[in-house]
Amino acid sequence: MEVKNKYVAIKANINGAPEESDFEIKVENLSHMFEPESKEVVIKNLLVSIDPYQINRMKSQSSSQTSISYATAITPGEVIDTYGVGRVLVSHRPDFKKGDLVAGLLTWGEYTVVKEGSLLNKLDPSLAFPLSYHVGVFGFSGLAAYGGFFEVCKPKPGEKVFVSAASGSIGHLVGQYAKLLGCYVVGSAGSQEKVNFLKETVGFDDAFNYKQETDLKSALKRCFTQGIDVYFDNVGGKMLEAAVANMNSFGRVAICGVISEYTNASTRAAPDMKDIVYKRIRIQGFLAADFMPVYADFLSKTVEYLQDGKLKTIEDISQGVESIPSAFIGLFNGDNIGKKIVKVADE
Structure with a gap:
């Protein structure tokens, strides 16, 4: 053969x-x-x-x-x-x-x-x-979204959640998991089409086109008047700096990816370390493979959400x-x- x-x-x-x-x-x-x-x-x-x-x-x-x-x-x-x-x-x-x-x-x-x-x-x-x-959604993208949000961020109902690259393979799922928990969710994306998708198709509370913002810190201040509790980071760079500047005390940052840094080393993030210290912010990177122990729970809940029409992929x-x-x-x-x-x- x-x-x-x-x-x-x-x-x-x-x-x-x-x-x-x-x-x-x-x-x-x-x-x-x-x-x-x-x-x-x-x-x-x-x-x-x-x-x-x-x-x-x-x-x-x-x-x-x-x-x-x-x-x-x-x-x-x-x-x-x-x-x-x-x-x-x-x-x-x-x-x-x-x-x-x-x-x-x-x-x-x-x-x-x-x-x-x-x-x-x-x-x-x-x-x-x-x-x-x-x-x-049942593969590593879905597992990264579920595990990164629930296992790393340890979110609570009512918390304020920011997701960057929110219209991507992982971000659009993270935002929906957060909404199902009862969180307030804002996403960033790179076009008006994607902003509309986040708000109209997958139910984010708000979203903005980062390419049209001259000051990311101000953009996040506008969207989160009471500060950010959880940041799910897919971007790194200036977006991470802006998110840290707007985080509440004991905020959590889950670093899933840093796509802005993959092809341009000059965009590396430099968050204000005083904010991290005095606000006691926890920043943790992760890989989808870290969450294999919770795969059965992830699959069961995700299947249920999809069958009930509560989750769109x-x-x-x-x-x-x-x-x-x-x-x-x-x-x-x-x-x-x-x-x-x-x-x-x-x-």
């Missing part, structure tokens, strides 16, 4: 903003990977996740590359792993059989050879939702392996609303 696998690779390390010329489409022959003693599972990829953190793996050097196995450096020319959903094509393991739908660490390509010990789970057939939900789905580079680049240009996914193949 011979399979030609088309996949996306980087030509060289990327140390600035990604461009189309940084990527290439390559083809490899997978026939040599089908040996029975290999204990490998060959997956036909159906849907794959597009996430901004991958840019840190593409750099020649980043401190993130030594933090966790999911963030290790990507070698130019090699396949790029990501979270996704697929169907088993060939299996030499008893826990998977041909035709099983699975979710786990796949690749930016048409097929993935999953080695024993890599993250791979059968999908629950009782969850009557689109397959794409398993890449987004928005997806931006592109078609085909060839669209992966432009989908990825679009994340840094603010092109997407909701979770960015590429549909590699039909079911």
Whole structure:
């Protein structure tokens, strides 16, 4: 049996903003990977996740590359792993059989050879939702939103919550979880379309276009006349500085991502440390994998919210392996609303 696998690779390390010329489409022959003693599972990829953190793996050097196995450096020319959903094509393991739908660490390509010990789970057939939900709201994006908000921020009903990059894959879920708890929620986004989406579609109390604000501290003061209790940070940089300046005593900041800093080191945040000390503000970074112990609780509650119509998840789905580079680049240009996914193949 011979399979030609088309996949996306980087030509060289990327140390600035990604461009189309940084990527290439390559083809490899997978026939040599089908040996029975290999204990490998060959997956036909159906849907794959597009996430901004991958840019840190593409750099020649980043401190993130030594933090966790999911963030290790990507070698130019090699396949790029990501979270996704697929169907088993060939299996030499008893826990998977041909035709099983699975979710786990796949690749930016048409097929993935999953080695024993890599993250791979059968999908629950009782969850009557689109397959794409398993890449987004039931995947690491949803888990990061749920765990980062409830486990890190420890929110209380009635508290004032600010979410940056609020129309993105994680932010739009965080704001809704906060509203379901009974919090006052404001989000920032980069266009009027996204501001309208936050207020009209997912129910934020208020939102603003940060690109139209000349003073972020004043913008947050306007939105939070009584101060911020919880800040869910997806941006870093000047937005983090402005949020800290407007936080109440014993405020909590959950650092999910710092997209403003990924491609421009000059935008690094410098919050007023006196505010942090005297207001006793707690700032904590996290990774979605930290919350695997609460995954069952997260999934149960999220399924219930979706079934009851209390939670909306928005997806931006592109078609085909060839669209992966432009989908990825679009994340840094603010092109997407909701979770960015590429549909590699039909079911």
